[in-house]
Amino acid sequence: MELERTRKALAGAGLALALALAGSLAxxxxxxxxxxxxxxxxxxxGGEPSRGKDVIRRYGCSSCHTIPGVEGARGQVGPSLEGIASRAYLAGKLPNTPENMIKWIREPQEVQPGxxxxxxxxxxxxxxxxxxxxxxxxQ
Ligand code: HEC
Known part of the structure; x- marks a missing residue:
């Protein structure tokens, strides 16, 4: 009984390791x-690009934005994010720095009320x- 539980726990750990490896390979x-x-x-x-791709899907950014590399991200409500790294301004007003990008993603209503x-x-x-x-x- 105890042995069976240990065996299952080990199998679970193996799976977690395999998943972690698969994730780091993406x-x-x-x-x-x-x-x-x-x-x-x-x-x-200070972020992890491969993780960001999954996180984008979780928050539903894809319903409004076309985002290259993110499956199903073909939204037309907001601008396409293709080549966004090369753009000078975000939302037409914020200089495109990492700090501003993170601020915009988290608090767009503060940056641009409405x-x-x-x-x-x-x-x-x-x-x-x-x-x-x-x-x-x-780009
Ligand atoms: C309900 C629709 C909607 C959702 C959901 C949404 N956005 Fe937006 N996004 C917009 C609109 C509209 C703009 C243009 C805003 C402006 O210029 O005032 C925008 C602008 C942006 C910009 C600036 C683009 C540029 O060309 O300057 C970025 C980056 C961005 N969004 C990222 C995201 C991310 C990341 C998420 C998910 C966390 C997200 N958006 C979710 C509608 C949306």
């Missing part, structure tokens, strides 16, 4: 590590991860 370049662009985006934001983009309760870490992914979207 978004790698052909050499197996993150690409130069992904590394730079992570440095700029904007059609809602506040979605994005946490600080999720905001960093999302920004990290968006900074891989170069």
């Amino acid at each position: 978004g790698c370049d052909s050499n197996g590590g993150p690409s130069a662009i992904e590394k730079k985006a992570a440095e700029m934001t 904007t059609a983009m809602p506040e979605l309760g994005v946490t600080e870490q999720d905001g960093k991860d999302i920004a990290a992914y968006l900074y891989t979207l170069q």
Whole structure:
């Protein structure tokens, strides 16, 4: 009985490890590590681009935005985020810095009261991860 429980726990740990490995492999370049662009985006934001891609789907950004690389993200309510890393301004007014990008993602209504983009309760870490992914979207 005790043995059976231990065996199940071990199998569970093995699965968790396999999932963690699969996750860390996502978004790698052909050499197996993150690409130069992904590394730079992570440095700029303190976030993790490959995680940001999943987080974007969780918050439903895709219903309003077209976002390259994010499955099903073909929304037309807001602007397409294609090439957003290369843009000079966010929402037509904020200089495109990592700090401003994270602020916009988390508190658009503070930056631009009345904007059609809602506040979605994005946490600080999720905001960093999302920004990290968006900074891989170069023109
Ligand atoms: C209900 C629709 C809606 C949702 C959901 C939404 N946005 Fe937006 N977003 C907009 C609109 C509209 C704008 C343009 C705002 C403006 O210019 O005032 C915008 C602007 C932006 C911009 C600036 C784009 C540019 O071209 O300057 C970014 C970046 C962005 N959104 C990211 C996100 C992220 C990340 C999420 C999910 C956490 C999200 N949005 C969720 C509607 C939405």
